[in-house]
Amino acid sequence: MSSPIGISHLPEQRRKIVSKRGASFTLMVCGESGLGKTTFVNTLFSTSVKSYADNKRRHAKQTSQTVEIEVSKAELEERGFKIRLTVVDTPGFGDYVNNREAWTPIVEFIDDQHESYMIQEQQPHRGEKIDMRVHACLYFIRPTGHSLKPLDVEVMKKLSSRVNLIPVIAKADTLSPENLAGFKTRIREVITAQNIKVYCPPIEEDDPEMAAQARDLIASMPYSVIGSETDVQTSDGRVVKGRQYLWGVAEVENENHCDFVKLRDLLIRVDMLDLVHSTEEQHYEAYRQQQMETRKFGEARPRKLDNPKFKEEEEALKRLFTEQVKAEEKRFRQWEQNLIAERDRLNKDLEKIQDSIHATQLKIDAHANNSIGRSHAKR
Numbered sequence: 001m002s003s004p005i006g007i008s009h010l011p012e013q014r015r016k017i018v019s020k021r022g023a024s025f026t027l028m029v030c031g032e033s034g035l036g037k038t039t040f041v042n043t044l045f046s047t048s049v050k051s052y053a054d055n056k057r058r059h060a061k062q063t064s065q066t067v068e069i070e071v072s073k074a075e076l077e078e079r080g081f082k083i084r085l086t087v088v089d090t091p092g093f094g095d096y097v098n099n100r101e102a103w104t105p106i107v108e109f110i111d112d113q114h115e116s117y118m119i120q121e122q123q124p125h126r127g128e129k130i131d132m133r134v135h136a137c138l139y140f141i142r143p144t145g146h147s148l149k150p151l152d153v154e155v156m157k158k159l160s161s162r163v164n165l166i167p168v169i170a171k172a173d174t175l176s177p178e179n180l181a182g183f184k185t186r187i188r189e190v191i192t193a194q195n196i197k198v199y200c201p202p203i204e205e206d207d208p209e210m211a212a213q214a215r216d217l218i219a220s221m222p223y224s225v226i227g228s229e230t231d232v233q234t235s236d237g238r239v240v241k242g243r244q245y246l247w248g249v250a251e252v253e254n255e256n257h258c259d260f261v262k263l264r265d266l267l268i269r270v271d272m273l274d275l276v277h278s279t280e281e282q283h284y285e286a287y288r289q290q291q292m293e294t295r296k297f298g299e300a301r302p303r304k305l306d307n308p309k310f311k312e313e314e315e316a317l318k319r320l321f322t323e324q325v326k327a328e329e330k331r332f333r334q335w336e337q338n339l340i341a342e343r344d345r346l347n348k349d350l351e352k353i354q355d356s357i358h359a360t361q362l363k364i365d366a367h368a369n370n371s372i373g374r375s376h377a378k379r
């Protein structure tokens with residue numbers, strides 16, 4: 001039974017308020033290189049943005065290796081309200097022997113957006129704010145069919161404390177359905193065992209249909225995806241976004257082939273508002289509190305030196321410093337040697353002078369003795 005004060009209608013009211021103003025939503029993709037992150041972004045735009053064909057030039061990004069963080073924007077309309085969608089594409093990591101710090105720029109990007117929003121909030125005139133806080137971060141997992149790698153675990157942990165983390169199995173078309181099912185189970189087990197906090201859609205029990213959909217979404221995590229920028233023809237004559245193989249077509253929007261549709265529903269249909277609110281209430285709030293506790297009001301955030309770029313500079317500076325110290329030490333030793341040599345030379349001179357003084361003294365004494373001897377003899 002619905003409450004007389006209409007609490008059960010609150011989500012609907014919230015939707016109405018938002019539908020008037022429209023919503024801004026920022027999605028980030030990250031993970032090892034070559035897993036199809038950029039292709040996924042293009043696929044999402046091409047299957048979600050109505051006038052995509054006209055805007056293709058604006059949105060379609062090169063799927064050559066992404067080398068820096070790239071931001072693209074599009075506007076879409078869902079159930080009557082406008083969504084300003086921003087997608088943050090990041091360079092893949094995992095190409096280097098030392099991967100440990102390769103994902104630091106991603107974590108810093110997320111922190112920087114929270115920081116920038118916090119500074120804007122602290123200004124006396126808090127007008128329209130530029131808000132690029134990341135509402136959802138898709139973490140792409142390599143379709144090895146085995147399990148999560150230690151690097152995945154480490155990065156996912158770092159991300160999950162800052163952002164709504166949504167794990168995604170890349171290139172689902174490269175795994176057989178059985179392999180994919182086993183892979184999913186093992187990933188879920190590692191996520192639980194390692195206590196990684198992934199995003200969990202809320203279940204609104206007062207709407208059985210929505211609750212069932214939420215349960216289905218929760219059960220499908222991690223979401224398997226297929227990305228494709230080309231239209232292909234299926235054996236039954238349909239033209240779809242997909243990847244053509246000798247055996248047939250792997251379809252992006254076919255729920256039997258992958259979870260792309262489920263993931264898109266979660267992101268821009270069912271849970272967008274919850275992702276926005278949980279970012280504000282949990283992740284931004286956690287960042288704000290942590291900064292307030294460790295910094296004075298208005299004080300700038302110290303830049304971290306663990307960015308690989310800064311690390312290199314730091315190493316070069318350290319080397320330069322060590323070389324300069326060594327050169328100075330050498331110069332000092334030389335100067336010390338010169339001083340010792342000079343002291344020895346002076347000592348020798350002094351000795352010579354003392355010797356000659358001594359000799360002269362002896363001569364004087366001898367001369368004096370002689371004169372006394374002579375005067376005695378005279379008497």
Ligand SMILES: Nc1nc2c(ncn2[C@@H]2O[C@H](COP(=O)(O)OP(=O)(O)OP(=O)(O)O)[C@@H](O)[C@H]2O)c(=O)[nH]1
Binds near residue numbers: 064092
């Ligand atoms: N089989 C298969 N290949 C894919 C899929 N998605 C992308 N690819 C291919 O994988 C290659 C890399 O795709 P990108 O989208 O550039 O990958 P990325 O993750 O953005 O790579 P970086 O920017 O280097 O990190 C391309 O040749 C894509 O065509 C997929 O779902 N299945």
Ligand SMILES: [Mg+2]
Binds near residue numbers: 037038064066091092
């Ligand atoms: Mg890329």
